[in-house]
Amino acid sequence: MxxxxxxxxxxxxxxxxxxxxxxxxxxxxxxxxxxxxxxxxxxxxxxxxxxxxxxxxxxxxxxxxxxxxxxxxxxxxxADTMDVLDKNIDYWANRNLKVIPPRLCRRLGELNRFSLIEPELKDMFELPKEVVECLSRSNRIMSILSFFNPSYLSIYTEVASKGTELSLVLTEPVWERIKEDFQNEKDHLEKMDNVQVFLYRNDFTPPSIVVTDLFLLLSLFNKEGRYDHRDILSFDETALQWGEDLFLHYLDNSRKVA
Known part of the structure; x- marks a missing residue:
């Protein structure tokens, strides 16, 4: 038997x-x-x-x-976790997963059906079109920016101006860059009641996350601590909840600046 x-x-x-x-x-x-x-x-x-x-x-x-x-x-x-890892084992094997708390690592299978976004060289520094479109249709956005990309700042300023709820967690280097070179956008965001900005301070850099009521975009650094422009994109409800929980984990370790 x-x-x-x-x-x-x-x-x-x-x-x-x-x-x-x-x-x-x-x-x-x-x-x-x-x-x-x-x-x-x-x-x-x-x-x-x-x-x-x-x-x-x-x-x-x-x-x-x-x-x-x-x-x-x-x-x-x-089984769900094994399915997620099996889809792109070379990607996962080279990620720094220490930035994901153990309780969420055990729930990695909730990412379920996802796409691994690998842009061509000509599109390396642009957000995927489907992400930009979904951001414009989202009712709320929770995001961690651990590396600077001006595309995010301009899009977030635009959608927030239309009333979208935005909670933004920034690492200290990203916050300093915004204060130095994007003062107008910073001032504009700080004036809006539907925008909250938080500063994350810790010894390690968190992943970059965009999670809305429509999608999850997750950018994990590789083991060398570099962002290699390979992102996970999912529209599944379980993935959205997983992404929100990861965002809240880092929000708990941040302080409000605006």
Whole structure:
């Protein structure tokens, strides 16, 4: 007889079925449709899971047992994280992940479906068009700027002037650069009631983040501490919540300046 770990990790169909049933009980027809497989191909995985008491059949529906739910709830975050890392293992292997608190590292799988933005040389210092468009349609923006890009400053000033709520965390070098060379934009932002500016001071540099009610853009430095213009872009709700939690982590270690 297989162990519980073998039951879920040694069969893709058993694993996906258990994760599907986390959403609630399903009929055989619903399982077929949502998993995109024939019921015939699922008969053996269902039988195997029933034999070790991970699921049962009742009132025409398949349901996780108490043990099955416990196993699936603990296994899914691990599986989701592995899926995220597998998509671009070379990217993740070269990131400085120490800037992400452990509790959010354990939730890395919430980034889910994302795109890795790698601009061409001619577009290296410009924001992706879809990001600019989404910023103009966002109702609220939370952002950490740990490296200076004048595009952000001009866009944030523009959208804030239209009433968009903006919470901005700046590292000290970025704040000093704005004060020295962009005094007009700084003064304009500080006058608006819908804008809050915070200064982050610590020994290490946080990632740059833009998270709104529409998307997440995450810029992680590589292990050498450099920004290599490779960004993560996601529109999934779980990714937006993950990004907001990361922003709030750094906000807690910042002081308000405007």
């Amino acid at each position: 297989e162990t519980l770990s073998e039951a879920i990790w040694f069969s893709e169909k058993r694993k996906e079925l258990m994760f599907l049933l986390l959403q609630g009980s399903k009929s055989s027809e619903e399982i077929e449709k949502q998993m995109g497989v024939s019921w015939r191909s699922m008969m053996l995985p269902v039988k195997e899971l029933k034999e070790i008491d991970l699921l049962f059949h009742e009132d025409g529906k398949y349901k996780l047992s108490s043990i099955g739910r416990l196993v699936a709830e603990n296994a899914k975050p691990i």
